Amino acid sequence: MILTTLFCQLDELQRRGVHHFIIAYSGGLDSQTLLDGCHAYKLQHPHLQLSACHVHHGLSDNADQWLQHCQKSCQQLAIPLTFEHVQVAKGNRQSLEAVAREARYRVFESLVDRADCAVLTGHHQDDQIETLFLSLKRGSGLDGLSAMPALMPFANGLLARPMLQLSRSELQQFAEAQQLSWIEDESNQDDKFDRNFIRNQLLPLCQQRWPGFNQAAGRSVGLLGQERTVLEELTAEDYSNCKRASALSIGALKSLSHGRRDRVLRHWLRLRQAPLWSHAQQQQAWLHVALAQQDAEPQLNWAGWQLRRYRDELHLLNDKTERPIEQIEWHWPKPLTLPNGKLRAFVTDSGTERLREPTDDQSVTIRFGQLKKRVRPANRNGSRELKKVWQEMAVAPWLRQHIPLVFYDEECVAAVGYWIAKDYLCQPGESGWHIELKC
Numbered sequence: 142m143i144l145t146t147l148f149c150q151l152d153e154l155q156r157r158g159v160h161h162f163i164i165a166y167s168g169g170l171d172s173q174t175l176l177d178g179c180h181a182y183k184l185q186h187p188h189l190q191l192s193a194c195h196v197h198h199g200l201s202d203n204a205d206q207w208l209q210h211c212q213k214s215c216q217q218l219a220i221p222l223t224f225e226h227v228q229v230a231k232g233n234r235q236s237l238e239a240v241a242r243e244a245r246y247r248v249f250e251s252l253v254d255r256a257d258c259a260v261l262t263g264h265h266q267d268d269q270i271e272t273l274f275l276s277l278k279r280g281s282g283l284d285g286l287s288a289m290p291a292l293m294p295f296a297n298g299l300l301a302r303p304m305l306q307l308s309r310s311e312l313q314q315f316a317e318a319q320q321l322s323w324i325e326d327e328s329n330q331d332d333k334f335d336r337n338f339i340r341n342q343l344l345p346l347c348q349q350r351w352p353g354f355n356q357a358a359g360r361s362v363g364l365l366g367q368e369r370t371v372l373e374e375l376t377a378e379d380y381s382n383c384k385r386a387s388a389l390s391i392g393a394l395k396s397l398s399h400g401r402r403d404r405v406l407r408h409w410l411r412l413r414q415a416p417l418w419s420h421a422q423q424q425q426a427w428l429h430v431a432l433a434q435q436d437a438e439p440q441l442n443w444a445g446w447q448l449r450r451y452r453d454e455l456h457l458l459n460d461k462t463e464r465p466i467e468q469i470e471w472h473w474p475k476p477l478t479l480p481n482g483k484l485r486a487f488v489t490d491s492g493t494e495r496l497r498e499p500t501d502d503q504s505v506t507i508r509f510g511q512l513k514k515r516v517r518p519a520n521r522n523g524s525r526e527l528k529k530v531w532q533e534m535a536v537a538p539w540l541r542q543h544i545p546l547v548f549y550d551e552e553c554v555a556a557v558g559y560w561i562a563k564d565y566l567c568q569p570g571e572s573g574w575h576i577e578l579k580c
């Protein structure tokens with residue numbers, strides 16, 4: 142039964158193009174079972190690549206023995222093992238565990254270097270229900286209540302949890318029947334931690350009162366997960382309707398219901414890797430920034446980020462992009478690393494607007510800031526102050542200072558992504574630079 146369920150999930154991974162399974166192997170009951178099950182699967186699918194990764198956090202006095210156990214098991218099964226020591230900064234135990242988890246996932250990420258790789262963890266049904274209870278305690282919405290997804294994009298590949306339909310007791314029966322040996326993490330017995338309290342006290346009580354509680358709760362989590370997927374698809378569609386270059390259209394957001402709008406905003410923060418808002422911040426973002434009066438200059442600041450409005454658009458900025466350097470020499474054709482991305486120039490004679498290449502004796506610099514310069518964009522008549530050009534193009538004042546301006550000697554010849562000066566715009570068929578800034 143265990144193997145049938147696991148193999149079904151592994152088949153699905155193969156159908157999705159995964160050929161390298163990397164087992165997140167702590168040496169505990171769950172990942173020990175996973176290791177053994179995957180080994181059995183590989184015997185039937187010899188072309189697959191199977192490896193394991195153990196992260197040594199050094200949090201337990203027994204951490205060295207755990208690593209030895211993992212090395213021994215992998216050696217017996219001829220599974221290559223990577224192990225990594227990570228330093229976890231001191232703090233209280235609960236936050237220590239969160240920091241350790243962060244560090245662990247960073248190690249896993251570094252291993253998933255191709256699209257056909259997946260990291261597999263030993264999470265099972267009981268873990269899901271514990272996560273559900275923790276989410277209830279925090280008052281989470283659907284995202285938290287649907288607990289952990291069975292499959293998700295991760296680094297360049299995937300993160301899979303192929304044992305979510307199996308209970309801890311099923312895994313234990315299997316492990317005992319196979320005479321597997323595994324390590325016991327002594328901290329799992331400490332009910333001071335919420336997860337342990339749920340596992341050791343709360344769930345046995347529920348099971349005693351309502352036999353079958355775990356299966357029912359597991360089914361609920363699964364159903365919530367399906368609903369979440371549907372909602373995520375809808376949110377991705379809403380987001381692409383609201384998206385304008387690097388901003389969101391307030392008009393388009395207004396046309397959505399409250400719930401759909403909130404989801405789009407959260408989706409946007411995730412994509413930009415900005416910390417999510419609290420409930421209060423989310424309200425502030427909409428009521429006090431997006432819906433502020435036209436002449437106000439509202440902004441929301443949180444964790445080094447800023448939400449700002451300009452005309453009908455919402456913009457997201459962070460401290461890193463807030464302090465651009467003033468001027469830097471560009472040794473083209475080498476890419477140039479700037480605080481807000483990487484600048485590249487390709488020589489081409491077709492497609493988008495192209496900038497004439499500099500002569501051998503011209504120096505090329507990139508400058509930022511509100512320069513008091515007259516410029517001659519090709520799509521406008523005559524020359525005018527740079528500031529005037531930005532106003533005509535409706536570029537928000539705080540964004541202007543982040544736009545790389547290309548100078549040949551002391552002449553401003555282009556604003557990357559916005560315009561090229563009249564005398565430097567290539568004629569049809571003429572080859573020149575196409576410049577792009579990749580964030």
Ligand SMILES: Nc1ncnc2c1ncn2[C@@H]1O[C@H](COP(=O)(O)OP(=O)(O)OP(=O)(O)O)[C@@H](O)[C@H]1O
Binds near residue numbers: 194261
């Ligand atoms: N030190 C480790 N090295 C490698 N993999 C690990 C390690 N610790 C945990 N894992 C992987 O994570 C799975 C879940 O472990 P555990 O329940 O202890 O994690 P957790 O702290 O609750 O956090 P999370 O569920 O987010 O991973 C394990 O089955 C195993 O696959």
